[in-house]
Amino acid sequence: SQTIHQWPATLVQPVGSPLSLECTVEGTSNPNLYWYRQAAGRGLQLLFYSVGIGQISSEVPQNLSASRPQDRQFILSSKKLLLSDSGFYLCAWSVSRGFTNEKLFFGSGTQLSVL
Amino acid sequence: GENVEQHPSTLSVQEGDSAVIKCTYSDSASNYFPWYKQELGKGPQLIIDIRSNVGEKKDQRIAVTLNKTAKHFSLHITETQPEDSAVYFCAASSTGSWGKLQFGAGTQVVVTP
Numbered sequence: 001s002q003t004i005h006q007w008p009a010t011l012v013q014p015v016g017s018p019l020s021l022e023c024t025v026e027g028t029s030n031p032n033l034y035w036y037r038q039a040a041g042r043g044l045q046l047l048f049y050s051v052g053i054g055q056i057s058s059e060v061p062q063n064l065s066a067s068r069p070q071d072r073q074f075i076l077s078s079k080k081l082l083l084s085d086s087g088f089y090l091c092a093w094s095v096s097r098g099f100t101n102e103k104l105f106f107g108s109g110t111q112l113s114v115l
Numbered sequence: 116g117e118n119v120e121q122h123p124s125t126l127s128v129q130e131g132d133s134a135v136i137k138c139t140y141s142d143s144a145s146n147y148f149p150w151y152k153q154e155l156g157k158g159p160q161l162i163i164d165i166r167s168n169v170g171e172k173k174d175q176r177i178a179v180t181l182n183k184t185a186k187h188f189s190l191h192i193t194e195t196q197p198e199d200s201a202v203y204f205c206a207a208s209s210t211g212s213w214g215k216l217q218f219g220a221g222t223q224v225v226v227t228p
Contacts, residue, residue, distance in 0.1 A: 006158075032213060032214050034214075034215070042220065042221075043204065043218045043219060043220040043221050044159070044204065044216075044218045046215055046216070049213060049215055051213060057213075059215075090158050090159070092158075094214040102214055103149065103161055103164065104149065104161070104214060104216055105161065106151075106158035106159045106160070107158050108157055108158045109156075109157065109158045111156070
């Protein structure tokens with residue numbers, strides 16, 4: 001069966017510090033990968049998605065970047081964190097079926113607090 | 116682009132009663148509608164989904180209905196239990212969107228014993 005791992009679970013970082021959140025998927029190959037952000041008490045906003053190694057699409061302009069160095073690894077980064085980067089970050093994956101929509105499965109999330 | 120509106124934002128029900136959450140979408144090309152349940156501090160969990168070629172789908176105490184003409188879909192939970200307390204999100208996507216989901220704002224459901 002497929003599993004998705006996301007870490008760390010919680011992170012407290014000072015403003016201006018770098019960020020690296022990692023996500024890996026097991027039990028499948030060539031998945032579509034996604035990073036979502038959820039502000040407190042709010043819905044989910046798509047930040048980045050990837051349909052293959054090195055292929056990243058950004059949905060909103062921001063202080064963050066994403067990379068996919070391996071087939072089942074997705075990394076969210078920032079060079080200098082802002083207060084507004086605080087939130088609950090969720091990695092997700094889906095089976096790749098060309099451009100058809102498939103079930104999306106989420107990781108357990110990282111609660112990021114920028115102070 | 117797609118816009119999904121979800122109502123109500125909070126819903127309190129007595130244990131054993133039914134709960135209904137409604138969502139509307141704007142893009143007539145949307146053809147996939149999942150529902151997620153999120154417990155505090157955890158990632159959303161897919162609980163049921165429906166595609167546009169189906170009007171209704173049921174899984175034990177959970178059912179989803181879809182009205183393509185009116186562009187709305189609903190989640191129905193029957194015989195609610197305290198463990199149904201969570202935030203529920205509806206979402207929509209269309210073929211060609213690479214699986215990207217547009218989410219509603221969420222509904223906080225509280226089931227009181």
